[in-house]
Amino acid sequence: MSRLERRFGRYAIANLMAYIVGAQGVVFLLARTPQGAHIIDNLRFNPTLIAQGEVWRLVSFVVIPPSFSIWVFFILYFYYLLGTRLEEEWGNFRFNVYYFSGVALSILGAFLAGASATATYLNLSIFLAFATIDPEFSILLFFVIPVKVKYLAWLAWLAVAFTVVFEPLPAKIMVGVSLLNYFAFFGRDLKRRVRTGIAFGPQRGRFRASVRAGAAAPIHRCTICGATEQDDPRLEFRFCSKCAGYHEYCLTHLGAHDHIR
Known part of the structure; x- marks a missing residue:
């Protein structure tokens, strides 16, 4: 990826999510006009019409807003927040690759499944990426209840599992193919987390034993500041x-440190 970025990084679109969300907002307003239904229909992904020459439908589906209710602007702001956070974490080029590979995979999944592509799973992949990078971020559910995005991500994964197990084959293909960009970006990290969890299993047992013996040693320590869970039980690592390798950081330094190579 670094080699590609050095070669093609200058072509990356900065603030990509702002353009996507802005276009969806414009389409939402156009949908409220007398010609709104016709406009939306001309943007939808339709393999038959694409084969007849309406090639813009290959990508125009991404500017159809995720909702046509009055809440759409809150939803669009939420996706703007997700996209800009990912862009801050990865940089313009990597976020562009993630987003456009998601678009390409949605198109591929639609052709394989013989279905109409939508931005549903594309948006899901963005949300899951955000939840993986910043799991402790909280949003106000119904503008009242604070909920960490990691819990919403678990619900999203349950929905994916339900689709894979119970939904018809076209739906299985769509969700499976459309999330390949997520696994391409995070697969190695997920495997590392599993291995880390296994490796730390015996340490947790020893930790519990030391607690019972009255000599608890810290099991988490920030590589930068040296803080442990004993300094403040509310700290997360x-x-x-x-x-x-395996380098642990407190949340303060997780996004503000020089990576160890």
């Missing part, structure tokens, strides 16, 4: 997926 994460392993950095970009550092070589």
